[in-house]
Each structure stands twice: as structure tokens, then as C-alpha cells.
Amino acid sequence: MSHIVDRRKNDKGKSTGNRQKFLKRVESQIRKAIPDIISQESIKDSNTGGSVKVPVRGLDEPAFRHDPKTGRKQVVRPGNDRYNEGDRIPKPKGGSGSGGGKGSNSPEVTEDEFTVVLSREEFLKYFFDDLELPNMVKKLMESTESFEMKRAGYTRDSVPSRLNIKTSYQQSLGRQLALKGAFEKKLQNLQEQLAKTKKKDERAALEVEIEKAKRQANTIPFFEDIDLRYNNFERVPIPVTSAVMFCIMDVSASMGHHEKDIAKRFFTLLYIFLTRQYKNVELVFIRHHTEAKEVDEEEFFNSRESGGTVVAPSLKLMDKIMRERYDESWNVYCCQASDGDVWSKQDALECKNLLLETILPCIQYMAYIEINNKSKESDLWQAYNRISNDEEFSIRHIYEVYEIWPVFQGLFRKRKEAAVS
Secondary structure: OOOOOOOOOOOOOHHHHHHHHHHHHHHHHHOOOOOHHHHOOHHHHHOOEEEHHHOOOOOOOHHHHOOOOOOOOOOOOOOOOOOOOOOOOOOOOOOOOOOOOOOOOOOOOOOEEEEEEEEEEHHHHHOOOOOOOOOOOOOOOOOOEEEEEEEEEEEOOEEEHHHHHHHHHHHHHHHHHHHHHHHHHHHHHHHHHHHHHHHHHHHHHHHHHHHHHHHHHHHOOOOOOHOOOOOEEEEEEEOOOOEEEEEEEOOOOOOOOOHHHHHHHHHHHHHHHHHHHHOEEEEEEEEOOOOOEEEEEHHHHHOOOOOOOHHHHHHHHHHHHHHOOEEEOEEEEEEEOOOOOOOOOOHHHHHHHHHHHEEEOOEEEEEEEOOOOOOOOOOHHHHHHHHOOOOOEEEEEOOOHHHHHHHHHHHHHHHHHHOOO
């Protein structure tokens, strides 16, 4: 009998395969729970992992079982003190359920819930695997060139860990066949000469040669150094995809606590998405009321500064930063959130002209999120609506927390998949 001893040091990773199979079965329930996760108090907690509750129904795998009420069983359990071999064992009587308490006549059908604890990578996978920055173009930048190792055929000299067994075996077979063919041809020629020769001295010499050729044919080594082939890798330069995302948030007095909370949740989701999916993405945070100011991440999400509402200065500041820091080799994106209230229609008209004349021609994609519960369209919405086309500039409306995820998913869903669906 063979014994398997598992000496792996990573005892927590031994069931990784089974865990992945289980997550695949409950994947649809996890994706349905994403909007509820967005509605939690702090969406930033999702960046470290979390738990998701899914229904128990559907977790059991189908399996064949013996029916205890049918069939004849002649089994004696080891270690019993009541029965011996050959005794007939009566079938156990059917009993009631093991649950306690009184039953209910309610027709409502309920399901227990199962809590699935996800790691950070698993958690973010279900959030962002189907999303991407649209119109991302790879551009080679001399100052930030990167490299990667790529396969480049085979080599005869390398470390043992790179040995390609299949190719080496093929080389060995080819060499053996070639040598055997040469020895067989030599044997055939010697045997023909032996048949024609009648002199004893010459026949003896030929027989010695024939025996030598046979020994050589039977002692061809299976592997020689010349057969070994190793996987070869070369350091190849790759283009760097460099992108910058401008996050513009309205923090004016017209943006109440609820509106600012929605905006912060949306930008937090955007921040986690960008930092998780892309390594070379810079973030520029701009807050504005009557004045626009570039801030860091901490001030963008936590500052309480407020004031009147003028939107155009934020777009002017974005245009200034874009032209001073980022040349044509950068993929530029922008996401703007506001309640749509502006000081005057002239401000809305100026924003539209800034987008058409200076910003949209230089960027890959822009999204505008309007946060209000008004049935009447705001002046800024009306101005933006005239130039939106969903390919380069999209506008969406949000007011409730549960609307954040569907809107975010629609803005950044992979375009190829959207076209196929």
C-alpha cells in the first residue's frame, strides 16, 4: 500500500483548486450581490477583501446514493458487539426530523444564506474583470520603456530547470534512428562481402567486423549532451500604456450631504478600479466650487470646504494641467460629478465650448455624472447633452446609492463585449 505524505509548507493553499471550483458555482450570486456591497458604509473596505452572502440552494452537488428503504444489505459493521457474521439485521424504523420546535403553516418559502469570505484579489476580480478604460492606445515612451521575457526558441546550454524534455527526447530519437540506419547499412554490406568471400582469413576478419558493428548498434546511448535542448528567453522591450485620469468633483453648497456621499462613492470605486487594473495610470484630483483647486487624494475625499457653484474653472484647470504635464503620448481620461446647478446659463455654455474646442479633441474618453432628484434637466445637463455621443463623451444620472454600480458598469464595460451582446 502506498502512503502519500503532504509536506507542502503553504498549508493554506492546498485547497485552492477546490475553492476556485466552488466560487465558480456561486459566481452568479456573488455578482448579484455587488450593488449591495456598493451600498455599504465604506466602499474602500472592498479593497482589502470581504464577505458575500449567497443562497444555500444550488450549493449541493448531485450524487448517487443507496436508498435505505430498498434492497437487501448483508453488511456487518466492524467493531460491533451485537452481531456476528451471518446474523440478519432488521431494517431501522423511519423516524421524524431532527429539528426542534414547532412547525409553521406559513406558505412562504425561505432560503438559508451561506457566507463566502473572499480575498482581496477574488473580491476585486468580480468587480472589475469585465471593465476597462475605453479607447486605450498603447504608445511607446522612451523615458518609461519596460521589458519582459519572451520565449525565443531553444538553446543547447542553460540551467536544468529550463530543460525542454519533449524536444530533447525528439532529438534523441532522431539521433538513434540515424545511427541505427548507418550500422544496419554497414552490416548489410559486410554480410554481402562475407557471402562472396571464400578465403578463411578474409572471412574471419569480416566476421570480427560484423560482431563489432552489431555491438555498436546495440549500445547506442539513449541521451547524449548533443540531444539536450533548453527553453531560451530574451529580454524584449514592450510599449508602455500610460494614462491619466482627471477626477473633477463639485463640492459647492448646492451639493448636499447625500449628493457628496454619492460622488465620493463613485470616485472611490473609480479609484479602486484604476489602481487595480492598470499599473501606469496617474490620478489628478480637482475639487471646485467658485474656484477650482488641484488636491491630493486625502483632501479630495475628506475635505469639507464648500462655496458657490461655477464649473468652468475646473475644466480650465484640467486643460492647463493636461497641456503642461502630459504630451500626446498619454491617454487622457476625465470623470466629472456635479448636481448640475450652475451660477448662470453662461457658465454651462462656457463648459460646453471648453469641451468641444479644447478638451475632447485631446482626450480618449470623458464621463459626466449628474447627481440630483430633479425631474427637470439642469442647465449643465442640457449643455452637455447636445455633445454627448457615448463613444468619447457619456453623461449619466444618479441619485440613489444602488444606481452607482449599474452606471459605473455601463460607462467602463469592455466595448468588444458590449458590441457582441
